[in-house]
Amino acid sequence: MAAQIIPTVTLNSVDAKSMPVLGLGTGGFPPSPPEVVIKAVLDAIELGYRMFDTAAFYQTEEALGEAICQAVSLGLIKSRDEVFLTSKVWCNDTQADRILPALQKTLQIMKLEYLDQYLVHWPVSLKPEANPFALKPDDVLPLDLKSVWTAMEECQKLGLTKSIGVSNFSSKKVADILAFAKIPPAIVQVEFNPAWQQGKLKEFCEAKGIKVAAFSPLGAAGAFWGTKGVLGSEVALRWAYEQGVVVVMKSFNKDRLKQNQEIFDWELSAEESKKIAQIPQSRANRGDNFVFENGPIKSVEDLWDGEL
Numbered sequence: 001m002a003a004q005i006i007p008t009v010t011l012n013s014v015d016a017k018s019m020p021v022l023g024l025g026t027g028g029f030p031p032s033p034p035e036v037v038i039k040a041v042l043d044a045i046e047l048g049y050r051m052f053d054t055a056a057f058y059q060t061e062e063a064l065g066e067a068i069c070q071a072v073s074l075g076l077i078k079s080r081d082e083v084f085l086t087s088k089v090w091c092n093d094t095q096a097d098r099i100l101p102a103l104q105k106t107l108q109i110m111k112l113e114y115l116d117q118y119l120v121h122w123p124v125s126l127k128p129e130a131n132p133f134a135l136k137p138d139d140v141l142p143l144d145l146k147s148v149w150t151a152m153e154e155c156q157k158l159g160l161t162k163s164i165g166v167s168n169f170s171s172k173k174v175a176d177i178l179a180f181a182k183i184p185p186a187i188v189q190v191e192f193n194p195a196w197q198q199g200k201l202k203e204f205c206e207a208k209g210i211k212v213a214a215f216s217p218l219g220a221a222g223a224f225w226g227t228k229g230v231l232g233s234e235v236a237l238r239w240a241y242e243q244g245v246v247v248v249m250k251s252f253n254k255d256r257l258k259q260n261q262e263i264f265d266w267e268l269s270a271e272e273s274k275k276i277a278q279i280p281q282s283r284a285n286r287g288d289n290f291v292f293e294n295g296p297i298k299s300v301e302d303l304w305d306g307e308l
């Protein structure tokens, strides 16, 4: 079976290779066992996927790195350079002096010399020792965005990542970064699906030459419209692709991985697109757990700068 070729886009980072517009995410709770992640990544590579997403928070970095090593040993790819790998710094490390060590740790765990993309996972800073599943008000620290971004830029300058970006940021916070950035974000990874279409952020990023990446493109597990039922998965993925965003989808099932790839040789009709544009909007992944009346993030409106 011939592997399906997935189109790519060029990022604004001169150091980065082009990024496949559809890739496999490895996040999810509870984390999948390493052998499940490794098999899914190998299946995906065999099918033609070349972009993979992880995060320190997901506990899948090691399995993804191991899968890439195995893919090279098996001859599925010639070298690690053929895949586009993203990871993210978790909130416990979003302080200037902790970013570079966090990336170095990720590289060590993944057995890589460089990432293709490193993202600030949330615009949130937590005490290093804070348990993200049981946060207390004083675990949340004020985020010093300028020094954090400068540390991200340093990671790219050192060649440890080929591009840098952010995740779960409002367009206001991306604009704040652009005001002082020497290296602008290459990507903003956000929840993006027919039930949360991100009109404002998408328009802003397009105007600034920043790519948007869609997570939960099939609808986050907690979304009010359900994970699998409302729209056909291919329709949701094709819709996101037609919006011009990069799509980070998760399936650890080989048949569904194959099915989700079959979105590049047909189009949604104008009527279908119009119907999708009318779907009621609601953000599912709101970050309520970071909000405390007496902490630095006082409300979800505060976290998203009203972009809810």
Ligand SMILES: NC(=O)C1=CN([C@@H]2O[C@H](COP(=O)(O)OP(=O)(O)OC[C@H]3O[C@@H](n4cnc5c(N)ncnc54)[C@H](OP(=O)(O)O)[C@@H]3O)[C@@H](O)[C@H]2O)C=CC1
Pocket: 024, 025, 026, 027, 028, 053, 054, 121, 167, 168, 189, 190, 214, 215, 216, 217, 218, 219, 220, 221, 227, 228, 233, 234, 248, 249, 250, 251, 252, 253, 256, 257, 259, 260, 285
């Ligand atoms: N930056 C951030 O804060 C976040 C990033 N992410 C990233 O984005 C990735 C994807 O997001 P996620 O929230 O997992 O959501 P998705 O929209 O990709 O949905 C994943 C779910 O859909 C199922 N599924 C996939 N394909 C099909 C299909 N063809 N038919 C029926 N069911 C299907 C999967 O099950 P199965 O595996 O059984 O196929 C899984 O339960 C994550 O893995 C992570 O890497 C996600 C959330 C937040």
Ligand SMILES: O=C[C@H](O)[C@@H](O)[C@@H](O)[C@H](O)C(=O)O
Pocket: 027, 028, 055, 132, 285, 287, 289
């Ligand atoms: O802590 C909060 C939530 O778990 C949230 O952080 C995750 O949904 C995460 O964004 C992800 O990437 O999966």
